[in-house]
Amino acid sequence: MTAALAKPAGDGKPGTAEPAATSRRARGDQTGVFLFSQGFRPFFLAAGLLAATALPLWMLQFAGVLTLPGVPDPLAWHSHEMLFGYLGAALAGFLLTAVPNWTGRLPISGGPLMALFGLWVAGRIAMLSDAEGPVGTAVALIFLPVMAAVVWREVAAAGNRRNLPVCLLVTALAVAQVVFLLGPAETGLRLGFATAAMMILLIGGRIIPSFTTNWLKKRAATALPRPFGRGDKAVLAVSLIALAAWVAQPEWLAAGWALAAACAANLWRLARWRGAATLAEPLLLVLHLAYLWLPLGFALLALSVLTPTLVLPQQGLHALGAGGIGLMTLAVMSRASLGHSGRALTADRATTLAFGLVFLSAAVRVAADWSLDPMLLKHLAAVAWTGGFLLFLLRFVPILAQRQKP
Template sequence: MVFGFSKAIVLGFLFTAVQNWTNSSILKGKNLFFLLLFWFLGRFSMYPLGFPSYLSFGLDISSDLFVIYLLVPKLMVPTQNHNRPIVFHYALFTVFHLFSGLSARSVIEPEQTLSFIHLSIFVILFLILIIGGRVVPFFSGVVIPGYSFKRIPKIESVVLYLPFTFYLFKLIQVFSIQGIATNIDFTKFNIVSGILIISFLICFSLFLTNSIRFLSWKPWKSYKKPILWILYMGYFWVSIGFLLYSLAELGYFPISSAIHSLTVGGIGVFIYGMITRVSLGHTGRSIIASPLTVFAYIILNIAVVIRVFFPLMGEYKYAYHLSGMIWVLSFLLFLLQYTKILFSPRPDGKPS
């Protein structure tokens, strides 16, 4: 779900945005073929093709390295200074992906596999915050008559750069608690508790800044436009997820529920909103959510509530199974409605 599904969708958004920002075509021809090939082989070369696991993993990492190879010439130039953090985020995603694979294969401490997967999830979230910060206000201006908002430069800077401080302290937290790659006994200096408090403060700051940013976009104006409010709901779950994760850092909330607020909610809902919108817009259709799509939006958010909050009442298995089934159903409804649209010519005859 992290290195296959989420990565593929976010890369689709990212390359579309980068091509617009740089007025250039990046992902076509051989570039598109090799990226798809590396991604596909990383998913399916071990089963059913029978490749050794280390080779499958190497091919999967190759897709990340290829992405960096494509992004660097476009974004690491003077005219793209404001977009450079995207390259740094994705470079860290590649490192975390690599470490999670090495940990899963016991090359490094095997107990840390989940920690590096979680760090990879946060990279995806921070990329969504960057992309969402550009497209959600833009889409609002297109859809809502007379819409305007005031961008807050200081908030934008915090949203853009605070994640790198988050990465630093999460890595220190991982290394200090488990002692990977170091012989220092951090506990002698009482550093672990201090790191947890700092991590709490960073996550709470991410909650506050993203909430201020969210409210500055006037999300209440989208209530009559389901194709728009679903994006706001995705961003809302990201903000709430940071709050819950900050509480989890101090032991006041289950870490699993906090992570799923960010993944099932933040990543899942935002992705669903984006793919339904771009599937209509990029194929020349009217950008209006059908009743069945609106139904899918609603049940997808219900799945988030069930997965995040029902375990607090002791209903663990019920929460896992029911939320999972609803989540899958919502994406099956997407396939039911949009497969034909995506494989049909545009009504206006233009290339899609």
């Protein structure tokens, strides 16, 4: 990875956060459709909308209140839409905005962006109307390989070899979706979670200390986060080995011990980034808290192997999913939306509350499996998650869909 990864979209000063490649579009594309002037606008909106609606639909189906005729297996639909639908949209919004910043190439906008977004929407419709049919499966599988091809093309065209790991991870997510839909589904699910975790470890491990360093320097702090170095590479290697073992043999004792090692390594890594010094800015603090869910998830997965009577595998998955993926994507979408629209990089009360609700949702959902009344806590977790993303939409729809007034 290149040092450019430590300069992701939206970390500049208010009014100057937009990268040069994007500003060349003069804040709007040639078709005049503002929503499709930049990749983060439609995809972040779509991710927020899916997150706020898919979980309530799943809970209504789970409770027997609602039946979707095109979804014969509600649990599989829920898992797919949150891991490949929601994450796919959040990832697309981030990469379509960040890759031009890494490569110096013009961003995808206008008609091509509309077409790419249409593929994502078609996938959501297919999963609702024909989730297990051949047509629905084929349509749902299109978006991620196309998104991977777009990222490969942009990175390769710029000769940006140091960001090839990102291309490989997007490709791995597309492969995981194929395995999930065509079988074996459990292997595809684990591969999807492992890929998402590695994305956060890799990209989050660059942006979190970078953002923290910039923020602390503005406050004349002398103690700064440790820059990316050999220790970080070692942590990534340990994490990759642990996740690969877990994907291949989730009940293997060696996988459990490897996950425990990955937990310890990532806690050490996180401790070097001075997260406690960011308490005054929730928009920055939340990135540290979101990353914390990764070692917590590794710990729970390790315990589910080493002490299966105490911890269920699904608790580790929810820590990684709702906590790590959910909170990190919400944090990055909020930050990028503010930065790329020229607004101050600070969280208001609504945004801070949204972060708190999603963090609470993850914690409650993990704890539910230890409760005497798990359904009560599951419903509470669903309400908190939905409330968090509804607040995100309430706060960011005007920012993402409308031009900022001069």
